[in-house]
Amino acid sequence: MRFSTLTRGLLALTLIASTAAAASLQQITTNFGSNPTNVGFYIYIPASVTANPAVIVAMHYCTGTAQAYFSGTQYATLADQHGFIVIYPNAPTSGGCWDVASTATLTHNAGGDSLGIASMVRYTISTYGADASRIFMTGTSSGAMMTNVLAGSYPDLFVAGAAFSGVPYGCFAGSSAWNSQCATGELIKTAQEWGDEVRAGYPGYTGARPRLQMWHGTVDTTLYYQNLIEENKEWSNVLGVTWTKNNTNTPDPNYTQMIYGDGTKYVAYSAVGVGHTVPVHESAVLDWFGITGSLFPGGGTSTSSTAPTSTTTTAVTSTTSAAAGGTIPKWGQCGGISWTGSGTCAAGSTCTYSNAYYSQCL
Known part of the structure; x- marks a missing residue:
């Protein structure tokens, strides 16, 4: 299998020297709910956690671990500053990749890695009094793929997500853990087809859908740039928004921010000349989640969208x-x-x- 190709550009994440977190990463070994694939449960609780804290689920890349993502990103340090909790799931496979392909993981409460992660969220809400209206998800590469999966399979749990260099929900669907057609950007569908696939992940669900922020490099040769285009089609259909405008050099030089609707439900970032993967932009993620500031073009605080009753496109x-x-x-x-x-x-x-x-x- 081609898991090794996903390591390109990712080793730097483990080499980034992050400010030491005030507390330590803890492993939860007690029964925390249904976990059919034995996903590892690691959690970071800052020394000064707020009452009814927000929760960020931060998911590592292929070959990565919960510890590597804890050390290689700034979420724990930012949790010290803002008092939220961070869950770092650990993929159970030997290659460290997430199950984003099985029917079980793509279906609400049906199994797979996604159910184990959902159980961690439910446990954290119950055990630590976390705010169920402020549950967020983010990840890199395979973790970005799982962010898409959770957005489709568990829209009832998550309010917002940010995915760095992933693929659309359902793009890897099938019996194999690796899907070359999807990875190389050759799996093309209409917005309606992608949207219907997401809706099938939780049949009959009509509640709120998480707002999403997508990031992708234009010269990614592991998960090709076309996957961002397909994500744009998929989630704009699900969220009932259309493209509005582009902002160049946002948030960095040679980045383009693609805004859909009023920018409070879906935005995407195209990183010119960046391969696999786009560096994690933690401050932009926290702004998007509403934990700090606001990157929403319309200003103010965003609320989750409601699934559209009609998703026809012309x-x-x-x-x-x-x-x-x-x-x-x-x-x-x-x-x-x-x-x-x-x-x-x-x-x-x-x-x-x-x-x-x-x-x-x-």
């Missing part, structure tokens, strides 16, 4: 060249369904059709 033909009206930077969007921008691609790039929903200056 098919239109994507443009193959942008209209006059300014310069669109390389890798920027230049056409597609609901695209209302204008301009011409920067010198050296051409507006290239990807699918009916997205054309890009390449």
Whole structure:
């Protein structure tokens, strides 16, 4: 299996020197609920935890561990500052990858790694008095894939998520742990097809859906950039929003923020020239979760969206060249369904059709 390819660009995460956390990472070994695949349960409780704290589930990459993600990201240090709890699940497979493929993990309360993680969340709410309205999830690579899975399988538990270099919910579905068609960006579906797949993960569910923030590098050759385009189609359909505008150089130079609707339900970040994976932007994640500040373009506090009762989309033909009206930077969007921008691609790039929903200056 090709798990080893997912290590590219990830070793740096274990080498980042993070500020020492005030408390220590604890393993929960008592029975915390249904855990059919024996996912490891590690938790960080800061010395000064707030009353009814928020919870962030932080999920590692392939070949990673709960300890590596604890040490290689800043979430524990930020928990010391803001008083929230961090759950660090540990994948049970020898390769350290999450089960994002089985029917069980893709289905609400049916099994797989996702059920073990859901049980950790329920245990933490019950045992530590955590605020059930402030449960969040994030992850890198395989952990980003699991973020997508949890958003589809357990929308009743999570309020928001942030995924760094993942794939859409259901993209890896099948009997094999690795899906080359998905990984190389060759699994293309309509927004409606992707949305229907998410809704099938929890049949009959009509409650709130988590707001989502996606990050992906344009030159990712492990989980290709096309996966961000497919995520955009999938979750914009599920959340009932359409693309509104792009903000260039946000939050960093050569990043593009793609805003859907008013930006309080779904945003995506395209990182030009970045491979696998996009560096974790903890401060932007905490802003998105509402723990600190606000990155929402409309300002104010976001609330979770409600699943739309109608998710029909109107098919239109994507443009193959942008209209006059300014310069669109390389890798920027230049056409597609609901695209209302204008301009011409920067010198050296051409507006290239990807699918009916997205054309890009390449």
